[in-house]
Amino acid sequence: MSTPDDRTIVESLLAMNGLTPTPAEVDKLVAGYAPSRAAAETLYTMPGVRYEVPAITFDPRV
């Protein structure tokens, strides 16, 4: 199975979200995709994160 390239992924994500940037803007979003994904991936390998809970609380009272 082939791996989709960044442009294919970004164009798919834009379509999924119903967004219609200009071609120049799509190019910029494609260029920013790889570094942004690489940074996000580091959040999964931080020491100590494996068993941590999210910093979001929920109060069932309204």
Added chain:
Amino acid sequence: MTEHMTLTDASAALKAGEVTSVQLVQDAIAVADEHDAAVGMFLNRTNDQALAAAETADAALAAGGEVGPLHGMPLGIKDIITTQEGVSTAQSLVLDPAWSDGDAVVVERLRAAGAIVMGKLTTMEYAIGMPDASKPFPIPRNPWNLDHWAGGSSSGSGSSVAAGAVLGALGTDTGGSIRIPAAFCGITGLMPTFGRVPKSGCVPLGYTLDHIGPMTRSARDCALMLGVMAGPHPSDPTTIDVPVDDYVGGLTGDLTGLRIGVDQLSRIAGDAEDPALPGTFAAAVAELEKLGAEIVEIELPFYAEMSTACMVMMVSEAMAYHLPDLQSRWSDYFEATRMTVGMGIYYSAADYVQAQRARRVGQLALAKVFEDVDLIVTPTSGAGATSFDQMSTFSDRMAEGGFGPIYTPYWDTTGNPVLSAPMGFTQDGLPLSLQIAGRPFDETTVLRAGDAFQRVTDWHEQVPSLAAVAVPA
């Protein structure tokens, strides 16, 4: 003229009968009349209402009754925070008239303390992005050099205080939007602890990151405003019921017994660090040491991860708010706004949750550092205000998810209180700024350090020579 007085001094002069509120308001109006077209500070000015309020304030003072701590003081409000004067535009064509419902809680509190609203101040659209000359809004220029940006997103809050068009202002901070314009414009800004100040009535950017805070000429003025603004409110469930200190009373001028961790963060800025930064920062740290603090070198834990988490959370939360309008009105948004918020497509729901888990890890690691030190200082930015010529580079860096030499988003992720205070100038004469961060809800110690620093330095008293500049073409 009174336009470059601190709030503290203006309030004292008013109560001593040396100046009237009408005079303070008239002086502020005169500055705005002269410089607003060039600097781009205001979206809406409410001179008549302000003058009427000033007359009322003077009459109340003459009658001899009790007055509030901000009685008769002219302030400005960033135009993503609602006021009773009219619709808040968030500096956007994608206007949501829902943001017109009277005073936000913080504005209500300021007014109850006697403050006078001079108008609504410029912002980056929806508190994110960069200036866009193709849209019908003022370009927020830096009073120190009109070829440079005032910073954002609380652009008008920074520039109007620096120029003297208001004596204090409200800003908001999600990734640095109080501290960046405070740094670039050479004023003092405080991002309070997350949950310290109610943000109901403020157009959201990042629900778990947004803070409202004061922007003024001094740490003492920030203490004065925070004392009025702080405290929980049922309209904002993220506020936390922690006792509100006497912030002004805590300004002792002495740092004896405090341990201060120092991280210059040059490893982050790299080549982008201004040549004047190391010496300026070292001199500022030396002043803190002379004031009695013990200085220790530290390294902020998980710096890159906390900055990344800020970006993931901010654009994901912003996209949740803006997606329907982005789908139907893409081109009505500023280019930098739609491109930055549009980065929300990069991240999955799992990434968002993971950012919130990483945030907890970072908070715990930072809390360990704060077991050994009382405060942490870093520069606010490794460089001075960005020039409009360099904005595309700045924009490209943001498009790649980076903040470059801007050292602010780390603290939005952790939620600690942080003061930005002027500490010198770049080689080109633009302000440089010191960040002073404290433990959660310990604004008292943060402000104490900022005030002590400003008692022995005069960087915060420097003002731009606006009279000499012309309106750019």
